Structures are given as C-alpha cells and as structure tokens.
Amino acid sequence: MLMSDSRIDRRGFLKLVARGVPSLVGLGAAFQIEPLASAGAPSWLRGVANAETAQGATPPGATHIIDTHAHLQARGPHHRQSDFGGAAAKALEGMDREGISRTIIMPPPFGPDSPGKYDFEDFSGAIGEYTSRLSYLGGGGTLNPMLHEAVRAETVEATLERNFEARAREIVAGGALGFGEMSCEHLSFNPRHPYTSAPPDHPLMLRLAEIAAQLGVPIDLHMEAVRADMPTPPRFLERSPNNPPTLKANVDGFRALLASNRKASIIWSHAGWDNTGDRTVMLCEDLLSSNPNLYMSLKIDSVSLPVNRPVTAEGVAKPGWLALVSRFADRFLIGSDNFYDAPGISLRDLPRAADVLNFVRQLPADAQTKIATENPLRLYRSLNA
C-alpha cells in the first residue's frame, strides 16, 4: 500500500506537535474549526457530498461517509431470541441521523468462554436486504475464540490450526470483507465482558496475516497498547474480576506481526481511545512511519484516558492529533465502534459516531474525503464491486 501523502514531512510534523500549534493552515491545508454539531443534526462532512445516502443510492462520483467498525446488539440479558433484524434497522436509523452511507458490521472479539458468542452467519441474513448500506467482517465469534484457546493451551494443536485456517477461508467465501474483530489485548469493562490477550505475533495471528494477504482482505484488530509489562490500571481491576493483575508488552510483537507480511493490511482499531496511557500520538506516528501496511480507525468515547483522546472536553481537535491524522491521511479510517441495540434492548446503545465525525470535520477537507471514503474503498476492495 501507499506511504502517506507527506505534504507534512516528519520533521515538520514533530515541530507542529512540539509547538502544539494548529498551523496546518500555513502548510496549505484548508484547516478551519467548525462549530460543534448540535445534537440530532446530521453531521455531513465538508468535502464529502453524500446527500443521497438516505435513499441508499450511489450516484457516480459521489463520496460518502463509511464507518468501518460497528456492532449490532441483538440480545439483552432478558432476551432469549436474537433480533439482528431489529438491530440492523436501528443501525440504518442511526446512520441516517449522522449522514453515514455505509457501515461495516462485525462480531465483537469473543473469548473461548464468552456466553452468547456469534459470528457473521448469525446476522448476515438480517442485513441481507440492506447490502447497499451494511457490509460485514467475520471471525470475532470463531477465529478469535480459537486464537485465545491456543494462547491458553500454550501450544497450537495441528487440528486447531487446520480448523482456524479453514474457518478463515470460509469467512471470506461467506461474503465477509475481512477478519474482525480480533483482539490481542482487550480489557474487560464489566464482569460480563471478556478479558482476552494474545501476543500479536502469535503463530495463529501470523497465519491469519498470511491468509489475509493471500485473499486481499484486511484484519481489524483491537489491542490496547502496552509498551512494557505493566500493572493493570487500578480502575480496570475495580471494573471487572476478569482483568489480570498485569498486562504484557505487545508493541514489539505488533511490529513483528506487521513486518511478517507487508501485503497484509492491518487496521489497528480504536485510535484515540486509549486505556493504558501508551497509545500516544508519538507511538502512532512511529508505527505508521515504519509500517506501510498499518491502518488505524478512529474512535472517540468518554471512558478512555483524556490525555490520549483526539479532542478536548469541549470537542475541539487537539493539534497533535490533527497533525498526525493529516500527515497520515491515507492510513486513517472512521471506526465509531457504535453498538446498535435492537428495539427493547438498552444495553450497549452507544452513539459514538457523532464524536468521531466531529473530530474528522476539523481536519483539512482533502483529509476528510480520504478518511471517510477513499481509504475504506481502497482497503476493502469488494466495496467497489
């Protein structure tokens, strides 16, 4: 894949970050802070013409907002039946509200023991009638539990490896645009929420990267950044007994995964949503500079550490993040991590898209178009079909 459009080179970038100055204007970018979106108003992106989205039509040459990371919440603790159709209808309503033309839905990253595991086959039928608006990834409910089963066993049984590979191929044959959501460091936020951790260069992850490269599809990976082994932040020990006392270093393993196959595109999801303190602008810059096959999807949510969030409490984009995302405008995506709850379920309904769109709207216009439209179309080739 292409290196970034380096209108802002590394030295200029570092200078901007050090000065903390939003002086992208001086570099020719159409930089302008717009007022925050008022609640309920569609948040069209400047430079992104998507007025047809409500009808689902795609006029030639039109560009659209594509959200590359969201989930359907089809069941609550008191609901025996999964209502993926209802959740998909709610997704369309939410997308219309935010001006999102297409969303890539995926099963969350389940652990081997997670109750209610599901994968794309469980919801692909329900979204079948909305294929112009909804696409999907697969593996969160099957490949990811296999990965973590192998981690627990401290070995990769030949049968498991064969099943893993067969399943990966079946997922793409089944219409999934790629693999997700996988997890290499996933904190548990409540006792019902899984903790999962795997070295990013685990043999099954390396195998998945090979398969992804072969099939030309990306991997969407959830991984809290951990530069060196560290005690688990106390607030996570309080939140859930599933979290272990320490978190293992994973950044070097991640570099090894990225280097293992440069044809494998890896989307490190949830940039801007850091819970360890390590996913800084500088770490993102370092990894993006040295790994042309690395992409990141942006997520903004109030539970993460404010210091590494792209916006202030008032929603104003921070200079370091503006500089980072502008410099690597070819490598960022929107990945709201919205959970669309089926009617009658109010479990996870997390309207996160507005916050990430508010950040993107503060970027130069050409960067907005790349992030909202061009990058996902390039990365997910079958979206163009």
Ligand SMILES: [Zn+2]
């Ligand atoms: Zn995630």
